Amino acid sequence: MGEQKRxxxxxxxxxxxxxxxxxxxxxxxxxxxxxxxxxxxxxARDREIMxxxxxxxxxxxxxxxxxxxxxxxxxxxxxxxxxxxxxSEATPWRIWGGRV
Numbered sequence: 001m002g003e004q005k006r007x008x009x010x011x012x013x014x015x016x017x018x019x020x021x022x023x024x025x026x027x028x029x030x031x032x033x034x035x036x037x038x039x040x041x042x043x044a045r046d047r048e049i050m051x052x053x054x055x056x057x058x059x060x061x062x063x064x065x066x067x068x069x070x071x072x073x074x075x076x077x078x079x080x081x082x083x084x085x086x087x088s089e090a091t092p093w094r095i096w097g098g099r100v
Contacts, residue, residue: 014063032064046095056096
């Protein structure tokens with residue numbers, strides 16, 4: 001039978017598909033798709049209108065980025081998350097340019 005795909009979520013511009021393969025019955029792959037065009041446009045707009053002050057919006061993260069951070073053990077580790085936010089990997093998603 002081979003590979004089987006089942007879309008199980010489609011909302012707010014995010015589509016998730018579960019992929020199984022009869023050759024690897026213990027493996028489940030979740031494929032997440034998201035059009036980041038609107039997110040990047042929003043980030044560019046927010047960078048232009050960012051107010052200076054104490055409270056700042058640091059970033060806007062697409063679903064697939066957040067899921068990757070969870071898988072890598074970064075999302076819920078405060079120190080690791082701060083380090084990631086200050087890295088070049090986070091640059092496309094950052095709104096405020098200062099150090100966290």
